[in-house]
Amino acid sequence: MNPCNVLGFFVYIRVEGIRKFMERETNEFINDLRRRKPAAQRRLLADYGPMVFRLVMRMVGQTEDAEEVYQDVFVKALTRISSFDERKASLATWLSRIAYNESVNHIRSRRMDFVLIDDNEMETAVEDIPSVNHDNEQVVLLLEQAMALLPTAEQMLLSLFYYENRSLQEIAYITDSKPTTIGSRLSRIRKKLYGLIQQFSEQ
Amino acid sequence: MNDNDINNKLRHDAQLREAVWRHEQQSSPFPTGLNERVMQEVGKSEQNRRRTRHRVGMMLALTSAAACLLLFLLPHGGSTKEAVEETKTIVETMTETKTIAKTEVMALVEEKESVDLHKSVVGKKPRKKVRKIEPAIETKPVAQEQYADTLGNHIFQSPENVLIAMKMLEECDAVIRNELQEVRNNVIDATFRVAPPSGSAILVKDISGDLDVVDRERQRIIEL
Numbered sequence: 001m002n003p004c005n006v007l008g009f010f011v012y013i014r015v016e017g018i019r020k021f022m023e024r025e026t027n028e029f030i031n032d033l034r035r036r037k038p039a040a041q042r043r044l045l046a047d048y049g050p051m052v053f054r055l056v057m058r059m060v061g062q063t064e065d066a067e068e069v070y071q072d073v074f075v076k077a078l079t080r081i082s083s084f085d086e087r088k089a090s091l092a093t094w095l096s097r098i099a100y101n102e103s104v105n106h107i108r109s110r111r112m113d114f115v116l117i118d119d120n121e122m123e124t125a126v127e128d129i130p131s132v133n134h135d136n137e138q139v140v141l142l143l144e145q146a147m148a149l150l151p152t153a154e155q156m157l158l159s160l161f162y163y164e165n166r167s168l169q170e171i172a173y174i175t176d177s178k179p180t181t182i183g184s185r186l187s188r189i190r191k192k193l194y195g196l197i198q199q200f201s202e203q
Numbered sequence: 204m205n206d207n208d209i210n211n212k213l214r215h216d217a218q219l220r221e222a223v224w225r226h227e228q229q230s231s232p233f234p235t236g237l238n239e240r241v242m243q244e245v246g247k248s249e250q251n252r253r254r255t256r257h258r259v260g261m262m263l264a265l266t267s268a269a270a271c272l273l274l275f276l277l278p279h280g281g282s283t284k285e286a287v288e289e290t291k292t293i294v295e296t297m298t299e300t301k302t303i304a305k306t307e308v309m310a311l312v313e314e315k316e317s318v319d320l321h322k323s324v325v326g327k328k329p330r331k332k333v334r335k336i337e338p339a340i341e342t343k344p345v346a347q348e349q350y351a352d353t354l355g356n357h358i359f360q361s362p363e364n365v366l367i368a369m370k371m372l373e374e375c376d377a378v379i380r381n382e383l384q385e386v387r388n389n390v391i392d393a394t395f396r397v398a399p400p401s402g403s404a405i406l407v408k409d410i411s412g413d414l415d416v417v418d419r420e421r422q423r424i425i426e427l
Contacts, residue, residue: 190216
């Protein structure tokens with residue numbers, strides 16, 4: 001018997017055990033939330049609060065507005081936790097979806113500008129990223145500057161994809177869109193960013 | 204290019220990832236005390252939910268109680284039949300009692316007649332013609348006729364209706380008595396003022412509210 005196979009088997013058992021333990025923990029946590037236990041509610045706020053606040057802040061822009069929307073998000077989530085279906089999405093994704101919808105509602109109520117993700121957009125793959133003749137650090141700095149010029153919806157998509165490490169499917173669930181649309185949108189944003197840094201370097 | 208290709212291409216852009224990371228680090232810090240405020244809000248909404256649930260429960264209980272009370276108090280199909288049966292039984296009992304009483308009276312009369320006849324035979328008196336008493340005829344129960352009130356409800360429809368009718372009669376009786384008393388008092392008062400019976404006579408109202416002329420010296424009621 002190959003010792004590597006034996007080791008691999010034990011690693012698999014260990015990883016599987018941890019996975020099952022985590023799953024059981026999450027289920028218990030969700031059940032506690034459904035039973036409206038204050039300890040579980042506090043844990044939800046502590047664990048997922050910063051992520052939700054970041055998303056809301058990215059969308060509404062102002063801290064006061066973000067705090068208001070944040071409260072609405074969690075009051076809604078904690079009172080409607082019974083409607084959460086763990087088979088459809090994870091708790092973080094479900095909370096992000098509520099945060100996204102609440103932010104859009106807030107933006108609409110304040111008549112602020114927001115570009116919604118449209119499924120009817122031309123789903124074109126963007127291949128031609130302009131070549132940039134700068135070193136790595138310079139490109140990163142320029143990209144960061146360019147990001148500030150993007151609309152809030154596009155900044156939010158970049159944040160979800162690169163910072164929160166959400167998949168296209170998860171972002172599609174949050175924004176009530178199609179994964180293909182999100183992919184195309186992200187490609188277009190990327191192209192736009194590189195186009196902007198090319199303009200910066202030309203200037 | 205499929206979803207996976209796009210995903211891989213985007214994911215592998217390390218420069219953009221780094222730029223997004225730096226951009227996110229510049230965002231506003233998480234406000235202190237925000238989660239406490241949220242917990243307070245949740246507590247409030249929880250209280251409101253409980254209060255609403257309590258109110259709804261109370262209203263449901265009250266509605267059910269009122270419905271039960273109405274079902275119990277209002278006459279319905281079954282109870283009307285029962286009431287009619289009840290009334291029939293009472294009337295039949297009354298008729299039977301009446302018939303028995305009549306038979307007993309008849310027996311007594313016959314007995315008296317026979318004694319008289321015996322006396323007349325002994326005294327050689329002419330025999331009296333004995334009046335033939337017809338047997339008691341069963342009368343039709345009176346209560347089967349329905350007496351409707353002004354609203355068209357039959358009084359004998361249910362015991363509750365009979366009770367209500369009796370109460371109304373009592374109230375009418377009291378009103379009539381009060382009216383009569385008032386008329387009588389007015390008459391006595393007017394008569395006393397126009398022609399007082401004597402100097403020592405005074406008008407006195409008793410506990411029941413009746414006016415009377417009393418002779419103070421003799422301590423007697425004077426009839427006007």
